[in-house]
Amino acid sequence: MLIETVVPLRNANLDDVLADARQRFTHANPKSKQRHLAAAAALPGGNTRAVMWYPPFPLTLSGGEGCRVTDIDGHTYVDLVSEYTAGLYGHSDPTIAATLIKVIQQGVLLGSPNQYEARYAAAIVDRFPAIERVRFCNSGTEANIMALSTARAITGRRKILAFREGYHGGVLTFAHGGSPLNLPFPFVFADYNDAESVTSVIRSNADDLAAVIIEPMMGGGGCIPALKDFLELVRELTAEIGALLIFDEVMTSRLHFRGLHGAHGINPDLMSLGKYLGGGASFGAFGGRADLMDRFDPASPNAFSHGGTFNNNILSMAAGFTGLTEVLTETASREMNDRGDRLRAAMNNALEAHDVEGIVLGRGSLMNLHFVRGPVLTPAPLDGADPRLIALYHVEMLLRGFHVTPRGMLALSLPFGEAELEGFFAAFDDFLTTHKQILPRGFAA
Numbered sequence: 001m002l003i004e005t006v007v008p009l010r011n012a013n014l015d016d017v018l019a020d021a022r023q024r025f026t027h028a029n030p031k032s033k034q035r036h037l038a039a040a041a042a043l044p045g046g047n048t049r050a051v052m053w054y055p056p057f058p059l060t061l062s063g064g065e066g067c068r069v070t071d072i073d074g075h076t077y078v079d080l081v082s083e084y085t086a087g088l089y090g091h092s093d094p095t096i097a098a099t100l101i102k103v104i105q106q107g108v109l110l111g112s113p114n115q116y117e118a119r120y121a122a123a124i125v126d127r128f129p130a131i132e133r134v135r136f137c138n139s140g141t142e143a144n145i146m147a148l149s150t151a152r153a154i155t156g157r158r159k160i161l162a163f164r165e166g167y168h169g170g171v172l173t174f175a176h177g178g179s180p181l182n183l184p185f186p187f188v189f190a191d192y193n194d195a196e197s198v199t200s201v202i203r204s205n206a207d208d209l210a211a212v213i214i215e216p217m218m219g220g221g222g223c224i225p226a227l228k229d230f231l232e233l234v235r236e237l238t239a240e241i242g243a244l245l246i247f248d249e250v251m252t253s254r255l256h257f258r259g260l261h262g263a264h265g266i267n268p269d270l271m272s273l274g275k276y277l278g279g280g281a282s283f284g285a286f287g288g289r290a291d292l293m294d295r296f297d298p299a300s301p302n303a304f305s306h307g308g309t310f311n312n313n314i315l316s317m318a319a320g321f322t323g324l325t326e327v328l329t330e331t332a333s334r335e336m337n338d339r340g341d342r343l344r345a346a347m348n349n350a351l352e353a354h355d356v357e358g359i360v361l362g363r364g365s366l367m368n369l370h371f372v373r374g375p376v377l378t379p380a381p382l383d384g385a386d387p388r389l390i391a392l393y394h395v396e397m398l399l400r401g402f403h404v405t406p407r408g409m410l411a412l413s414l415p416f417g418e419a420e421l422e423g424f425f426a427a428f429d430d431f432l433t434t435h436k437q438i439l440p441r442g443f444a445a
């Protein structure tokens with residue numbers, strides 16, 4: 001769907017082209033604009049979630065079906081935001097919806113173990129090789145906080161090694177030098193996929209390093225896959241000095257039926273989960289080696305106390321179980337990730353064919369477009385991109401009927417099929433053709 005035909009401006013510069021796209025977007029979305037302005041009376045900037053904000057104003061969505069969403073101005077979009085990977089099942093999976101309706105009718109907030117959490121825990125242990133025991137919580141952020149705190153308590157050490165530009169939650173954000181809201185842990189930093197950097201930081205902090213936290217593919221950091229050798233090195237070094245290795249698989253567990261650690265055959269000591277594993281409801285979990293996790297057994301001496309009113313809420317427990325065991329079959333997982341590999345390859349081919357300096361990084365169903373020259377192994381070169389380029393792509397793809405993230409990340413969902421892939425690719429190719437003059441030249445993979 002083209003909301004308005006795009007006619008390239010003659011002799012325009014990038015500022016003019018972006019302003020023109022934003023003006024067409026504003027013109028097409030009066031109700032979203034009005035709602036956004038009104039929302040600011042109670043929400044700072046009209047917003048309660050940083051990634052959902054973009055200029056000139058974010059679309060307000062009113063509904064979703066399959067892999068499509070609808071906004072309050074009446075436009076329908078093919079959705080590749082996929083709720084920042086949590087929307088893996090799409091917006092209306094009938095099996096999950098039936099489960100949710102059933103459990104709501106049976107009564108919510110029971111205040112005791114229910115019949116769902118142990119069953120779901122067993123399914124997670126069965127699915128992910130590194131998880132022998134699991135605890136549930138309410139978000140990926142909370143899962144990482146619990147995993148890090150557990151590592152510090154068990155090792156009796158203080159420091160945490162994280163990777164520059166990594167993201168592990170609202171209070172564990174290491175992009176652009178970190179956030180003033182971060183947890184006050186003593187963090188030390190290394191460069192992703194850089195063997196020398198990680199070796200030196202781990203060795204020089206060996207006595208006081210409690211844990212290394214790493215995503216096996218940097219998601220928020222730009223969809224940079226970790227080299228398998230690099231992950232193996234981090235596994236060896238942490239074992240050597242007695243620090244715990246924590247894989248944050250909040251996003252990446254969707255990249256393989258057994259999680260990305262399962263695909264690589266590398267087991268961390270602890271790992272975190274989140275997003276789609278709530279089946280559409282809020283979710284977090286951390287788990288790993290039984291000897292570590294068994295400290296959470298309330299009957300054990302020196303047990304760690306871990307509360308959380310909604311840890312075992314029946315909506316997440318029941319919908320998550322149905323999704324993981326009935327909907328995300330091995331075949332469904334493989335097909336979704338294969339489709340993502342094909343889309344990424346097609347987009348890179350299109351960038352090459354148009355000789356545009358850009359690269360789509362990622363793996364399987366998760367990828368990120370960057371207007372920089374490849375190859376890219378660490379996040380530092382991504383900072384060199386002109387932010388106006390990805391902003392232009394974002395608005396232009398919205399105007400073409402594709403709901404994409406402002407930072408260029410795309411996440412496929414199960415209902416996103418071949419027709420949607422072809423439609424998205426055609427729109428992307430049209431974007432490149434239309435704006436060729438303004439995009440940087442010089443493709444290199």
Ligand SMILES: Cc1ncc(COP(=O)(O)O)c(C=O)c1O
Pocket residue numbers: 084138139140141142144167168169170215219220248249250251274275283284
């Ligand atoms: C890798 C990673 N870890 C943790 C989180 C935090 O999860 P949540 O938003 O559920 O707190 C995110 C969220 O995007 C994430 O991408």
